[in-house]
Amino acid sequence: MVTTHNLGFPRIGAKRELKFGLERYWKGESSRDELTALGAELRARHWASQRALDFAPVGDFAFYDHVLDMSFTLGNLPERVQGFHGDKLDNAFRVARGRSAAGEQDHAGCCGGVAAGEMTKWFDTNYHYIVPEFTAQTQFNLDFSRLSAQLKEAQAQGVKAKPVIVGPLTYLWLGKAKDDSDKLALLPRLMAVYRALLSHFNAVGVEWVQIDEPILVTELEPAWREAFVRAYEGFEERSVKLLLATYFGELKENLDLACGLPVDGLHIDAINAREEVALAAQTLPPTSVLSVGAINGRNIWKTDLNATLDWLAPLARELGERLWIAPSCSLLHVPVDLAGEIKLDAEIRSWLAFALQKLDEVQVLATALNAGRDAVAAELAANAAAIGARRRSPRVNNPVVQAALARIDAKLGHRQHAYAERAAKQAALLNLPAYPTTTIGSFPQTGEIRQARSQYKRGALDHAGYQAAMRAEIERSVREQEKLGLDVLVHGEAERNDMVEYFGEQLDGYAFSEFGWVQSYGSRCVKPPILFGDISRPKAMTVEWIGYAQSLTNKPMKGMLTGPVTILNWSFVRDDQPRSVSCYQLALAIRDEVLDLEKAGVRVIQIDEAALREGLPLRRAQWGEYLRWAVESFRITANGVSDDTQIHTHMCYSEFNDIIASIADMDADVITIETSRSDMELLDAFDHFKYPNEIGPGVYDIHSPNIPTQEHIVQLMQKAAERIPAQRLWVNPDCGLKTRQWAEVIPALTNMVAAAKTLRSQAR
Ligand code: GLN
């Protein structure tokens, strides 16, 4: 008999109940008891949905973040909150977001206003965790209270509980040594607490513990590989069984290491590391369990169950009781339930599986393996029909798009001439001053914009009324920019709800769910659009809006588009062809838009690639391959224009030192990037790499309500001019201004324009 289990369940709730509960609590609109009760209710509901499994995860629920919870379990709180009053949950919120509930005024003087913890991406997902903090002095101290309470709850509900913890090496690896000390030096101290934790699990009757070590799918330094051996040998005298969980990739050179650790089972992500499953089956000791992640825990497509059974069945015969099956990773990365999607096109819906449907798939696989395929003949037939229909659907396959893709050649991604020649032609045409000023695209999303959009959605405003409201907003932002004296204007993006959804909605090959929310961090969720088919552009998407904006002014109006790589990286992407193919299809569609804008007289076009870096594979060895097709996609999109059309791109993440050569290779005439927060530190990259084209290092941190002063902006630009020749510098904010208010934006941009004038006069 195979054993079924799950690595983790989404905590946010099918209707984002946790999000709303948290936000009510933080605003002081609900009590602590209400929030705690909501947590218990969600856990109970989620366990009930996992009843059919042999083991359900416990401890995967978190009010804010599971890595933060682990820090509390290990007693590793950042120094700045150690003296805090209040209870643990409030302190957790303080670590995560700088403050807890608004109603908690009594601690405002002592516990309020602390710096929020650093947040970063959980491997290559869009989930963000709170980075653990260490120093050489860090001491650990077991706090079993959260896990003990949740185990009790689970036991009371008859859940076959398998607690889930972050393993010691992954925990250290995810954290940051604030004093640059060697994190591995903390391992002996940390292991003492992990050993105590396992004894506590044993004492409360736990049989299996899932210990997550996803860093085993990355390239580990020898010291870290050795530390694995040392650490897990330290677990030898334990009385609970350990399932070592890896996911998100292949183990490669770490496979032998993982198979040799003294644990009782190993979980492998068979979506990303199918080939390693058989290898692991041979390498693991004969007493070890092999858990196979056979269902994709990160995407929303139905699994081809028959094909999966074809390769699972021999493995089941070989391993017998030792085979476990599960989703490939925690289901945290997919929405909860497809059942609520009544508005979604029925055909597309029949191709999808969210968390609950994925658990059903695990069940069908297990039944087929345990009792024969006949026992689930109806389920398998229905699955085969859906898989076949999707494969054959004319909505997925568009021969015109496929033919266009086949015609892509090297020429498509090349401008007519090199940058220097283009720059001269652009200067003659645009006639811009030194240190030209511009913004990144969006202007404040005002109450009026939101109201018009929701009225339009509800049908309270007709199409013409909505268009008129958006035009009024565009006119307002053009007038403001003229008053401010900016050099290259933007239309302000009033008509866009979201920079990816806006384009997805106008492209063929995209679908949208209503409740397909996935947690991004804390209470923040995203609803990625679903890229299901060959991508094409039925008609121009932005030309009318940009053309209207240009008609209002004599200054150059910058056309604003989202690039193919960013659209891809912020979507759920079809799994029946390489991501690169979908990216090239997006590139061709957006290229047509670029050319249409140019034809309409738009001479400056910005193509945002905010998410380019997010697509980098976990293993550095694979970066080159990704960057090759990502950069080529951008080039295809951008580079069909004539020399005197100026292409801008924009990126807004911090570390780009390590991919700067690829960014230069995109060959945009101008790149605007986020830099103001780090005081231009980011420009260190330019000490070693001579960026050949123009660059606008952000001088206004748009994440903050603070207004940058003219002097500060001048200083920042002077720092930039030490690295980049002044004639290739632009002056602009870090990112779009849509989250700010006009009352903040106007003084900030006034200072920015004044700073540019100072710089010009100094240059003379
Ligand atoms: N053009 C977009 C804006 O200004 C860019 C947003 C982003 O980089 N995330 O809003």
Ligand code: ZN
């Ligand atoms: Zn940005």
